[in-house]
């Protein structure tokens with residue numbers, strides 16, 4: 001057996017704390033008509049900072065929104081750990097680049113976070129109808145970038161990303 005007392009390998013993510021906590025902005029954003037389904041439908045979002053920058057297609061990923069699910073035999077273990085970690089089972093996990101987030105001003109943080117919120121949308125069936133579960137609750141999932149959503153963010157915040165042109169081409173390619 002190797003000695004596992006060195007836990008450095010576990011610190012890939014940090015839990016946000018203090019004034020910079022994304023949940024503070026989140027609580028404000030979900031009062032807007034565009035995002036009030038988060039509050040109305042009780043969509044639980046939890047936040048983590050990613051410590052090491054993640055490069056995707058040559059571009060640093062500043063944030064991402066994801067369903068907190070894993071495949072395979074440890075699916076239930078993962079859910080249990082998440083539940084214990086956050087004190088509830090989040091519907092979505094929002095991962096933010098720690099260095100970028102902590103260095104960003106309030107407006108940039110808000111733009112990034114609101115962009116991530118736009119990735120959460122009610123799913124539609126193959127026939128184009130909104131999806132609900134057996135109890136009649138809306139089923140939410142992740143959508144990729146679409147130009148409409150992107151326009152909304154740009155109209156509101158302008159070109160908040162440093163390389164907005166690259167972002168536009170990436171967005172329209174999805």
Ligand SMILES: [Zn+2]
Nearest residue numbers: 115116119145
């Ligand atoms: Zn995005």
